[in-house]
Amino acid sequence: MTLVQIIAILGTIPLFSLRTFLPAFLTALLLAYPQYFPGMGDVPPLGEDAFITRNWVLITLGILSLLEIIGDKSTTIRNLMKNAETYLKPLFFLIINLNLLDEASNEVLKDIQWAAFDPGYLLLAFGALSVHWLSRLRRDFISFLEDIDEDDNLFIGKISSWVEDSLVVFGFVLLIWTGFLMLILYFAGILFFVILRRRYETKIEQQKLTCESCGEKNLPYAVKCFNCKNSLSRVHSIGVFGQKKEELVTNREKHQIALISQRKCPDCGNTLKSHRLYQDCSVCGASLFKSPGINEFVRSQDR
Ligand SMILES: [Zn+2]
């Protein structure tokens, strides 16, 4: 195993955790036509018999990458793919990198007649697990972004999708020269997101108000206690970004409708897990559209 291969395995971890097909396509393209990539003229092209450099594989990966870029801009398609992706990505990471490694293994086998164990496979297993773990982290982070920006009104989803596309493309070009730098940058990015999320959660936690009846902590814009269903005396208004406002609610029904339109429970204010119209809140068990009813909600949206 050469240093280039180690960097390729480690460096493609972040790329594959962002996208499934685009990094696979770029890697296959590089292996098939290294002469078109800056500074890569000396890399010998993979042999004729290599699977990933065949024309039909390249074309298929190219088309899939394009569909992936377009599909990721739609919230519906992204939600559909969200869970499958965390397994697809490590799979493609393995397929592409196994091809790289096989070339090396063959050489090792030629040199030493009894190649007992190739540390490359250990690195590959580590890589695939990392891709899986990072894709899950990314999935959670995207869900978190969607919670802030429910209907993609702020285009946060679309912007982050384009940022990711360009990260994969530029990251790949960067990777060719500096694999490790890419890795450090990526982990710095993750650290930033984790801190941002923690701060958001701590802030929410600090804003919670204590129920006079049972002592449990409720969201500042909750109408009823999630635990004992007691009507709370202080109910703060909710802002368009789902943030607590200082002013207190006077019209509770209007406030509950505002909670529903932000996909929050009209009673306890927690984010509803499902996208279905009729559902029960997973925290307090309140049924959606029992009170206020669906007619009041529709009427308020028409106004
Ligand atoms: Zn209570």
Ligand SMILES: [Zn+2]
């Ligand atoms: Zn609830």
